[in-house]
Each structure stands twice: as structure tokens, then as C-alpha cells.
Amino acid sequence: MATSRRVARSNWATRDGRLPEGEVVVFDIDGVLADASARQHFLKGVRPDWDAFFERCNEDPLIEEAARLLHVIDDRYSIVLLTGRPVSVMDATIAWLGRYQLRWNLLIMRDYGDYAAARDFKAREIVGIREAGLVPVLAFEDDSRNVEMFQANGIPCVYMHSGYY
Ligand SMILES: [Mg+2]
Structure with a gap:
């Protein structure tokens, strides 16, 4: 796999x-x-x-419905995975994505030393995404605080229930 880490920013990885x-x-x-x-x-x-919470992320089962959703989105749109997981589990996350053959183009994780609240981290990264010339048109989230943050930034966001976040 031609995965390349640290393309534009230290906490970004691209698939190709x-x-x-x-x-x-x-x-x-x-x-x-x-x-x-x-x-x-x-x-x-x-x-x-x-640490234990994130170290075990490679054991997570796939949420099939969301995975299907990922793959039925038209090819004209690229997929950005924006996660509060730290970059220390970037390799494990990329391996997990590969195991399930999930579609993605850009993976953005929380950088070392970044302990901001998830909504603040993600709001900051939205600025970075836009600075990179990308146009986020829709988001999917299970944390209602992040849903509100996306909406406040002009990005429609679909809430998906997990029961935790
Ligand atoms: Mg979540």
C-alpha cells in the first residue's frame, strides 16, 4: 500500500x-x-x-452500515477521516482500515501533545482542511457536540448513535 504519512501536516496521512x-x-x-x-x-x-483505550483500537469490529455508506458515496467526493485518536495509533488505524478495505483518502488524527477537547481539535482541523483547498460538504459523527461544531462551521452533519463518545 502506498500509504504516505506526514504529507502536509504531521498529523495527516494520505492513502496514496x-x-x-x-x-x-x-x-x-x-x-x-x-x-x-x-x-x-x-x-x-x-x-x-x-493509553489502554487507544492501544486496543485495532481490535474494534467494523460498523457495517457506516462502512457501506462510505462505499456508496459518489467517487467525485474524497473521504476524509477526522478522528480524535492520537497519531501514536496511526499505523494501527491504517492497518485496521486496510483489514476491512475501507475507502479513504486523508486521515487526520490528534497530534502529540494535543489535549484539546475533541470539538476544538476538529474545529481547528476544519480550518486546515479548508486551507488545503478542500471543501467539506457533509460529515458523519456520533458525538452531538461535534455535530453542533460542524453545523456551526457550515457543514451539514449526520448524527449517528453510538451510545458513547
Ligand atoms: Mg466518535
Whole structure:
């Protein structure tokens, strides 16, 4: 696979080494494409174990409906995966995407040392996506706070229920 890391920004990866162009559809990963329910227990209690939570992301089952959705979107749109997962699990995430042969063009993850709230991280990345000349036309999210953030930034966003986020 011609996956290329660190194309435009340190926390970005492209599937084929080229940044996509034009209109893009944005997907969250956890709770939208990946069923992270079996990892949620690491976040319970007084001291959430974020390392254990993310380390096991490669074991997540696929959410079949969202995966099908990904593949029926017209080819004129590129797919951006915008996830709050840290870049430390970038390789594991790319391997997981490959295992299920999921369609994607640009993967954006949380950079080292970035502990901003997910909605702030994602709002910042939307600015970066637009600066790269891409036009987000639709998003899919399981966190209602992120849904509101996308809407506030002029991007229609479909809420998908996960029961966690
Ligand atoms: Mg999510």
C-alpha cells in the first residue's frame, strides 16, 4: 500500500501519497466506522486509562452500515477521516482500515501533545482542511457536540448513535 504519512501536516496521512482535491465527505472513526464499545470500560472510573483505550483500537469490529455508506458515496467526493485518536495509533488505524478495505483518502488524527477537547481539535482541523483547498460538504459523527461544531462551521452533519463518545 502506498500509504504516505506526514504529507502536509504531521498529523495527516494520505492513502496514496497525494492530498485529495475538491469536495470531501468527513467521517469520524470511533462510534461511526469502528465499534469501540468493548474499549469503553477503560474510560470508566476516576482514572481513565486512555493509553489502554487507544492501544486496543485495532481490535474494534467494523460498523457495517457506516462502512457501506462510505462505499456508496459518489467517487467525485474524497473521504476524509477526522478522528480524535492520537497519531501514536496511526499505523494501527491504517492497518485496521486496510483489514476491512475501507475507502479513504486523508486521515487526520490528534497530534502529540494535543489535549484539546475533541470539538476544538476538529474545529481547528476544519480550518486546515479548508486551507488545503478542500471543501467539506457533509460529515458523519456520533458525538452531538461535534455535530453542533460542524453545523456551526457550515457543514451539514449526520448524527449517528453510538451510545458513547
Ligand atoms: Mg466518535
